[in-house]
Amino acid sequence: MNMNLMKKIAIASLSIVAALSLSACGKSSSSPRQNTWQRAEQSKSITIGFDNTFVPMGFKDKDGVNKGFDIDLANAVFKEYGIKVKWQPINWSMKEAELKKGDIDLIWNGYGITKEREQQVLFSEPYMASKQEILNKKSSNITKVEDMKGKTAGVQAGSSGYSDFNDQPKVLKNYLAGKTISQYSNFDQALLDLQNGRIDGVLIDQTYADYYLNQKGLTKDYSRILLDYGVEPSAVGARKSDKELVNKINQGINKLVKDGQFAQISQKWFGRNVWPGKLSE
Structure with a gap:
């Protein structure tokens, strides 16, 4: 075989291998199929998608500060684990797509449980309910x-x-x-x-x-x-693969309920305790 041709083939092969390696590295760093809980523990950060106009659950006030019941609740839950929440405003009609793509790690913003949504996401235990x-x-x-x-x-x-x-x-x-x-x-x-x-x-x-x-x-x-x-229960939405993350959220919320923090946050925003166990229809 011509020596120049062999060199060209070798160079092309190395280029393909390099491209595949870079592609694999890119996927491993941002793939939503990763164990999100382990990644959050390592990075001490997690991204939550929310509608920043949904008062009083999660919204941006006139000074540009994110506030709301879900903001306080999620921050308190992840504080227990030493993890900081990055709040990502999203188009609410695209929330499941954002989650699937890996642009966000959770949907937490008065997110009601429905049969249609249960087919797309893994829900936490309900933490409030409404009509x-x-x-x-x-x-x-x-x-x-x-x-x-x-x-x-x-x-x-x-x-x-x-x-x-x-x-x-x-x-x-x-x-x-x-x-x-x-x-x-x-x-x-x-x-x-x-x-x-x-x-x-x-x-x-x-x-x-x-x-x-x-x-x-x-x-x-x-x-x-x-x-x-x-009555419509609200819960946190995660990717189907993130069972460990959802278990940690459930444990965190239950701890806040037991130590009274949940009631304090609820009283601040609603003037009552919205924990489902105390819901009156």
């Missing part, structure tokens, strides 16, 4: 679900409320005009449209509605209709 409701302006005289017949409503895209809306059409969907609902990137936009009369109601988690109306001083201006979707 869905329709929020309306009192001036609209809407006082029961039947009053929404032919009306319009909004909901956050990718929310558990939107899943309930489609999965249980008899509760609300069949009443609305065109049996459709407007989707918004966050609740703030939906509530603004409700306030300005562009829609007749907002399908919303009661916990968010509690905080929003109290903070804005609007409790007297709006009516609220609880919907028969049942």
Whole structure:
């Protein structure tokens, strides 16, 4: 064989091997299939994805500081392990995709457990529960679900409320005009449209509605209709492979419940203990 040809083949082979080695190294450093708990222990850091407009669960205040019930709770859990949380704002409708890609390690932001989501993520044990409701302006005289017949409503895209809306059409969907609902990137936009009369109601988690109306001083201006979707538990979402990480989160939350820290955080944000064992329907 020609000597020059042999050299070219050898150089090409080495280049391929090098490229494959670099590719393998890249995957090993960021692959979501790694044991995330072991990586977090080593790096002392973990990345949590959240909707930074979801008051009071997790949001960015006017000074750019991340605050909320879930912010405090997650920080307290990982403090027990000497791990710092990096909070990553995400598009809520893309949360599972972000988790799967490895851009975030957890979804922790009032994340309701649904059958659809259980197929995509591994959930922790529930740490709180709530219900869905329709929020309306009192001036609209809407006082029961039947009053929404032919009306319009909004909901956050990718929310558990939107899943309930489609999965249980008899509760609300069949009443609305065109049996459709407007989707918004966050609740703030939906509530603004409700306030300005562009829609007749907002399908919303009661916990968010509690905080929003109290903070804005609007409790007297709006009516609220609880919907028969049942009680919805909230939990932390992880990749299916991250069983060790989820076990550590469960242990951490249970410790906070036992030593009273969970109740303190809950009282700060809701004025009551939202631990599911004390949930009153």
